[in-house]
Amino acid sequence: xxxxxxxxxxxxxxxxxxxxxxxxxxxxxxxxxxxxxxxxxxxxxxxxxxxxxxxxxxxxxxxxxxxxxxxxxxxxxxxxxxxxxxxxxxxxxxxxxxxxxxxxxxxxxxxxxxxxxxxxxxxxxxxxxxxxxxxxxxxxxxxxxxxxxxxxxxxxxxxxxxxxxxxxxxxxxxxxxxxxxxxxxxxxxxxxxxxxxxxxxxxxxxxxxxxxxxxxxxxxxxxxxxxxxxxxxxxxxxxxxxxxxxxxxxxxxxx
Amino acid sequence: xxxxxxxxxxxxxxxxxxxxxxxxxxxxxxxxxxxxxxxxxxxxxxxxxxxxxxxxxxxxxxxxxxxxxxxxxxxxxxxxxxxxxxxxxxxxxxxxxxxxxxxxxxxxxxxxxxxxxxxxxxxxxxxxxxxxxxxxxxxxxxxxxxxxxxxxxxxxxxxxxxxxxxxxxxxxxxxxxxxxxxxxxxxxxxxxxxxxxxxxxxxxxxxxxxxxxxxxxxxxxxxxxxxxxxxxxxxxxxxxxxxxxxxxxxxxxxxxxxxxxxxxxxxxxxxxxxxxxxxxxxxxxxxxxxxxxxxxxxxxxxxxxxxxxxxxxxxxxxxxxxxxxxxxxxxxxxxxxxxxxxxxxxxxxxxxxxxxxxxxxxxxxxxxxxxxxxxxxxxxxxxxxxxxxxxxxx
Numbered sequence: 121x122x123x124x125x126x127x128x129x130x131x132x133x134x135x136x137x138x139x140x141x142x143x144x145x146x147x148x149x150x151x152x153x154x155x156x157x158x159x160x161x162x163x164x165x166x167x168x169x170x171x172x173x174x175x176x177x178x179x180x181x182x183x184x185x186x187x188x189x190x191x192x193x194x195x196x197x198x199x200x201x202x203x204x205x206x207x208x209x210x211x212x213x214x215x216x217x218x219x220x221x222x223x224x225x226x227x228x229x230x231x232x233x234x235x236x237x238x239x240x241x242x243x244x245x246x247x248x249x250x251x252x253x254x255x256x257x258x259x260x261x262x263x264x265x266x267x268x269x270x271x272x273x274x275x276x277x278x279x280x281x282x283x284x285x286x287x288x289x290x291x292x293x294x295x296x297x298x299x300x301x302x303x304x305x306x307x308x309x310x311x312x313x314x315x316x317x318x319x320x321x322x323x324x325x326x327x328x329x330x331x332x333x334x335x336x337x338x339x340x341x342x343x344x345x346x347x348x349x350x351x352x353x354x355x356x357x358x359x360x361x362x363x364x365x366x367x368x369x370x371x372x373x374x375x
Numbered sequence: 376x377x378x379x380x381x382x383x384x385x386x387x388x389x390x391x392x393x394x395x396x397x398x399x400x401x402x403x404x405x406x407x408x409x410x411x412x413x414x415x416x417x418x419x420x421x422x423x424x425x426x427x428x429x430x431x432x433x434x435x436x437x438x439x440x441x442x443x444x445x446x447x448x449x450x451x452x453x454x455x456x457x458x459x460x461x462x463x464x465x466x467x468x469x470x471x472x473x474x475x476x477x478x479x480x481x482x483x484x485x486x487x488x489x490x491x492x493x494x495x496x497x498x499x500x501x502x503x504x505x506x507x508x509x510x511x512x513x514x515x516x517x518x519x520x521x522x523x524x525x526x527x528x529x530x531x532x533x534x535x536x537x538x539x540x541x542x543x544x545x546x547x548x549x550x551x552x553x554x555x556x557x558x559x560x561x562x563x564x565x566x567x568x569x570x571x572x573x574x575x576x577x578x579x580x581x582x583x584x585x586x587x588x589x590x591x592x593x594x595x596x597x598x599x600x601x602x603x604x605x606x607x608x609x610x611x612x613x614x615x616x617x618x619x620x621x622x623x624x625x626x627x628x629x630x631x632x633x634x635x636x637x638x639x640x641x642x643x644x645x646x647x648x649x650x651x652x653x654x655x656x657x658x659x660x661x662x663x664x665x666x667x668x669x670x671x672x673x674x675x676x677x678x679x680x681x682x683x684x685x686x687x688x689x690x691x692x693x694x695x696x697x698x699x700x701x702x703x704x705x706x707x708x709x710x711x712x713x714x715x716x717x718x719x720x721x722x723x724x725x726x727x728x729x730x731x732x733x734x735x736x737x738x739x740x741x742x743x744x745x746x747x748x749x750x751x752x753x754x755x756x757x758x759x760x761x762x763x764x765x766x767x768x769x
Contacts, residue, residue, distance in 0.1 A: 170666040171535060171652065173547045174390045180534055193664045217388055217651045222665030244654075246394050249386055269392040271554060279391075290392060294552035 122210040124285040127162035128320040133342030137164040139182035141191025145199040147358040158368035167215035174243035176297025178347040201235040212239035225256040233260035239285040241265045270304040280316035291325045299326030330374030379568025384684035387567040392551045401569040431588035436715040443735040444742035458750030459609040460491035466577035468495040471558035478502040478557045482546040484539035485676035486518025488562030493527035503527040506546045508538040563606025564683035567654030578612025599624040601731040602747035605677035607686040609749035628726040630672035631699035641670035643682045644697035657687040673702040676723040700726040721750030
């Protein structure tokens with residue numbers, strides 16, 4: 121099984137996010153394999169949630185489509201299990217705390233270990249509240265990724281000291297979604313993080329163009345692209361293969 | 376309470392982008408809550424602007440009709456803007472101003488909290504934007520216009536179920552976009568710490584007044600305090616001062632909608648399970664995979680799938696009891712209070728009226744109960760007429 125650090129090994133990581141179950145779980149399995157073949161270094165699989173408060177319209181809509189199409193947590197686990205043996209890159213989950221909590225931390229992370237999930241990103245689980253989930257996740261070799269935001273300021277040091285997997289640096293204020301311009305002083309935040317940890321830093325939220333990939337790969341150890349990929353799948357559904365290959369190719373080439 | 380917890384309930388489960396703002400808010404609140412200058416400014420506004428103390432009224436006709444305990448009404452409906460929401464809004468908006476914020480944002484269900492926020496913003500010279508589920512903007516069109524009249528911008532929320540829960544989601548998203556000059560005036564005892572504690576404190580004036588007013592007329596404590604619960608702010612406001620008085624029975628009334636045995640209710644205590652959502656660990660109506668369930672109530676203000684963490688704790692510890700009251704029963708309570716006392720209650724408060732009549736019968740003569748009449752019902756008249764099959768223009 122790949123570990124998160126493999127994605128950053130000797131290269132700038134290009135991390136792709138997609139929503140499990142949009143348009144179907146079978147299509148998601150294909151899209152994940154396509155993304156891997158197109159050259160992404162790590163895949164973040166979104167588990168749909170009824171109320172994704174950190175997401176912009178694109179991912180909210182994908183979440184609604186996935187739930188309407190019947191995607192449930194057990195189905196997401198089965199889908200990931202079905203491609204486990206073909207995955208050469210690390211795979212992490214991104215979801216909200218409630219689906220994890222209600223399923224039961226132990227049961228959830230045990231299942232993650234079985235199907236080769238090596239990390240999890242939970243946007244509504246800040247540093248202060250991580251304890252209970254992190255302890256259980258650790259037992260099953262699942263790393264809990266912490267987010268750092270433009271507003272984290274003096275919290276950066278304590279978050280960085282305790283970080284595992286990678287640090288998800290939120291590029292700008294607000295929710296996920298494509299943005300034309302990002303005005304946060306990201307180099308300053310990255311260097312503050314680097315003072316406290318060796319854990320790699322990847323920048324996400326609002327990144328959609330090869331120029332942005334180029335710029336942020338210089339600042340950090342990797343970039344995360346979500347909404348732009350989710351939008352391609354939203355427009356083309358199960359036929360998104362070609363669009364994904366073309367888009368990821370262009371982005372990958374830039375990094 | 377430790378680390379923003381009521382037992383295991385509460386906490387601070389919110390995106391990192393907002394964590395610093397929550398820490399700053401807690402720090403500012405802990406400072407100003409004991410600041411004589413802040414408190415005297417707030418007290419002055421509560422008395423001279425909001426009309427506090429609100430009356431404690433002996434509802435003699437309703438008492439006779441119920442046939443049992445004496446029923447008093449705590450008249451929060453007589454506050455400026457017509458509900459208890461103003462107590463919290465004045466506190467938070469003053470606090471925001473002291474913190475140097477120039478803009479407030481708020482969610483609203485029935486529109487009572489939105490109207491109160493818009494009012495406080497107009498009074499205190501703040502910019503204000505209110506997020507309201509599109510379905511609720513249609514149910515409560517008059518309140519939408521009222522907010523705009525007061526100078527606020529109203530955003531109809533079209534995501535999810537287009538009701539209160541989605542309005543909260545959208546207000547949180549807005550806060551992550553713009554936090555430096557903006558305070559989120561949360562309308563209930565919910566959300567991440569310090570909101571449940573802070574909103575409770577601002578609402579606890581209700582219970583303190585009940586205690587002293589009832590002491591004045593009856594020379595004793597009530598046997599029961601009854602209030603409706605959505606998020607639970609008027610209930611916690613009425614209950615809080617009595618939590619230490621074990622003989623005072625505390626009763627919350629949640630919305631059973633079309634019945635707790637149907638899919639269409641908002642009965643979090645009856646059907647909810649422990650979850651983590653909207654910043655707090657509490658009870659929620661949800662499915663086995665932790666997806667938040669669509670809920671329903673005739674009352675937009677109770678149409679919420681969760682409940683404040685302190686209520687979850689009071690329920691868990693057995694200190695308070697919670698009953699589910701259906702649409703039909705609430706409408707009966709609405710009509711009953713209107714006919715017997717000439718007081719038209721908010722449909723939210725009518726849930727408490729309906730259940731209180733049962734409690735009065737059970738307790739019997741010689742006992743005293745207080746209903747927190749959290750709001751007035753003008754906003755609901757057209758909707759109730761429609762419910763009864765009469766289509767009238769607002």
